[in-house]
Structure formats: C-alpha cells, structure tokens
Amino acid sequence: MIPKPISKKINIFYGRQTPVNTLYHHLAFALKYEGIHLLCFKRLFEQLSQQEVVSIVEEGPQSQYSRRIWFLYEWLLQKLLPLPDLKTGNYILLLNEEVQYGISKPVRSPRHRIMNNLPDNVNFCPLIFKTTKLEKFRQDSLSEKIASLIAGVHLDILRRTSAFLLLKDSKASFSIEQEIPTPTRASRWAKALGQAGGKSLTQAELTRLQQIVIENSRFVKMGFRSEPGFVCKHDRITGEPIPEHISARWQDIDVLMQGLIEMANKLEISNFHPVLAATKIAFGFVFIHPFVDGNGRLHRYLIHHVLARQKFSPQGIIFPVSAAILVHIEDYRKILEKYSGPLPEFIKWKETNDNNVEVLNQTIDYYRYFDATPQAELLFDCIAYTLDTIIPTKVAYLQKYDAIKKWLYDTFQMPDSMVDLLIRFLGQNNGRLSKRALEREFKELTKEEATEIEEVYSKIFNAPTT
Secondary structure (H helix, E strand, C coil): CCCCCCCCCCCCCCHHHCCCCCHHHHHHHHHHHHCCCHHHHHHHHHHCCHHHHHHHHHHCCCCHHHHHHHHHHHHHHCCCCCCCCCCCCCCEECCCCCCECCCCCCEEECCCCEEECCCCECCECCECECCHHHHHHHHCCHHHHHHHHHCCCCHHHHHHHHHHHHHHHHHHHHHHCCCCCCHHHHHHHHHHHHCCCCCCCCHHHHHHHHHHHCCCHHHCCCCECCCCCEEEEECCCCCCEEEEEECCCHHHHHHHHHHHHHHHHHHHCCCCCHHHHHHHHHHHHHHHCCECCCHHHHHHHHHHHHHHHCCCCCCCCCCCHHHHHHHCHHHHHHHHHHHHCCHHHHCCEEECCCCCEEECCCCHHHHHCCECHHHHHHHHHHHHHHHHHHHHHHHHHHHHHHHHHHHHHHHHCCCHHHHHHHHHHHHHCCCCCCHHHHHCCCCCCCHHHHHHHHHHHHHHHCCCCC
C-alpha cells in the first residue's frame, strides 16, 4: 500500500473522457491529468510481471504515454524490458511541465525518445506539483524584491541587520527544538549559519556541522546512524514507543544521502528555482533523519545553504527561516505531520529491548519519492514573511536607533554605553523613563531634559517607516 497523494485541485471530467477499461488507458489518463507519482508507479511495477508491462507498452506503440511508462519502469526498477530501442519519433518531455516542476536542461534517452526532465535521480527524487500559490510566488520574483528591499540602505545598517538576523535565527532554531542554548552555543551556530553556501554539500560537511550543533558529543554517536531512529513519545508506564515519525532504516541511509547530495549538486547547476530546491533538500533530509541528533537544526541550515549557494539571497544577508518558522510553528508542525502522519500505517516495526523502533519491511521508497508540494508552499510563506516583516522591521529599528543615538550624543555628549542603556530603558517602558531609572542610572538628567528625551524618542520611533 502507499500513502494517499495530496490533492492539488478537483478536476471534473465528462463521460466521453472516460478511459477505455485497460491498465494502459488508465495509466495514460493519469499521466495526462495527474502527473507522475513515482511511488505509485514503483509499487505498481513491483506487482506486474515484465511481460505485463511489455503488453501495456505495446498497447499504445509510439504514444507519448507508453514511452513514459516504459521509461519509468526501466528507470525505477533499473531493469531493461525485452523491447528494441525506438528509431523514430519526436522526443517528448517525461514530466508534464504544466503539472510538475522539472529541470530546464533535460537528459535525452534515445532508447525511449524521452527527454528526462526529472529534477533528481533514482536514489532520491521527491517531486513538486505546480499550484496557484507556488506559481504566484515564482512570478513575484522574490529575488528582485530582496534587491529592492536593501537598495539605499547604508552598508553599516545591513551589516548589523545581518548579525542580528544570524543570532536571531540561531536562537529560534534551538527554540523550535525546545532547547535553550548557552550564549556561546547560539553564537557558534550563528557563525556556522553565516558560512552557509560556502562549501559544497558532502557527507563530511554534514558531519562537521553536526559536531557544531551537538555541544557535548560524549553521549551521542556522531555521523550517520547505524541504529534505528524515530521521533516519538513513550508510554509513561511501560516505556513503549509511540512513533510520530519513523526515520529511514539505517541500512538505507547511505543510498538516500548519496542521492540527496547528488540531487543538490544537480539542481545547483540546472537553474531549478532555489526555494523549490531548498524544499526538496532540507525536508528530504529531515524525513530521512540520518543522524542520531541534530537533524532539525541541520534541516533548517540546509535551507540557508541552498539559498546562499544559488545566490538567491544577497551576499552577507540571510533569511531568518527559523525565526519565520517559529512564528508559523503550528503550520510547520502540520506540514511535517502531513508527511509523517500516514507513514506508520505502511511501516511494520517492533519495539527493541532499548525501547527503540526496528523497521521490519522495505521502506526506502517512502523517503525518496514523496510529494514535497506542501513543504514548498510553507517555505515560500516563511521567506515572504521575512521579506515583508522581519528584515524591514529590523532595518527600520536600526535606522531609528541611529537617529536617536546621534541626537543624544549631539545634545548631551553621553558615552555610548549610557546611550545604549537609555534607549533600551525607553524601549522597554513604552518610551518613558521610570522614576527608578531617573533616580539611579540617569539621576544627572533634569526633569525637563528627561521630558525632552521622551518626546524626541516618541517622534523618531513613532514616525512612519520610509
């Protein structure tokens, strides 16, 4: 059995469109209107004999649908059918690009006269369906919006904004995992985020990043898992695991991660949209869960990595994805559950002596052929939120902060430390200086000076953002 694909839209068909009641015609109908579901085709081919598949292909010789079925069988199962290579016929795209996103530079398969525009490889190939929402985001040209957002902003403001966003995103990433990091640990991870995209994605690089995430590795086996993995609760009395997400079998991790890394390199050079690429790589990683610990933060790091690697974000500026996810945390959890929720129904497992989960059946295809459409929509939402809210808010705050700081220095010649403290107090008390602050930290100010400071602060910080 396979999890039910997520519905993208409702198509209404008339009686005259009813396909002839043969497997070939039903598959052709599905390919025409519903796109390619690799997991469905893989499961179907595993139930059919080679001769049955040959009969399906020969029922529509030379048709675009029979060629797609033929190609998919040989690509998914890595087995050749006893059919001769095609010698004539125009090349056709494998993926219907009105339905799903493919790569712009497909690979020719002369045997099938097919242009393989699958964006991935047989070891790892999640697909994304075109939706109205995704197309709107793509056409909005977010990269141009980014350039417009930072145009005219002083370099020092951008530098300080970036430093703030890095630390904010680092802390948010730990918060999502319900951890409170030490300042040193948060700063160290922020530094790693700032270097995202600098190195190619490899197993060694992922392991290096895991070592940064895990502050104390004495009790954690580093590197890819060599044991079962899952995310779950335990029964309070018996300790029995209650899985919320069952990770890929550890025996499959090398193949899956090799496929994921190969896909990352392929998408980088194929002009595949950076946000769609980040979706497939980052969410594919967290669904596989290749490490014992650190998967969640590395999952979000990979979003930064892909966006920086493909020059989607300007140099020196990161999208605080974790901070945006934290604002949309319930949506984020629902998106993870949309994938993980149905899986236990199709995975056979037993409890181990140490209350772990041992998977008993083959499950690798669930982790490499999933539908990444809902995750792509969420990621676009989060990036749009950073552009519309998080980054403009911080830039505006720093501009106003600099304005009040300059006025305070010019008017009172206050040292920087006192100015910083004064602005912080005003910000924490709705633009007013408390009686305690005036009696202690700022006792040198007269009543009139304090009132003037409050008025100037209000004028600057309540002014509309330009």
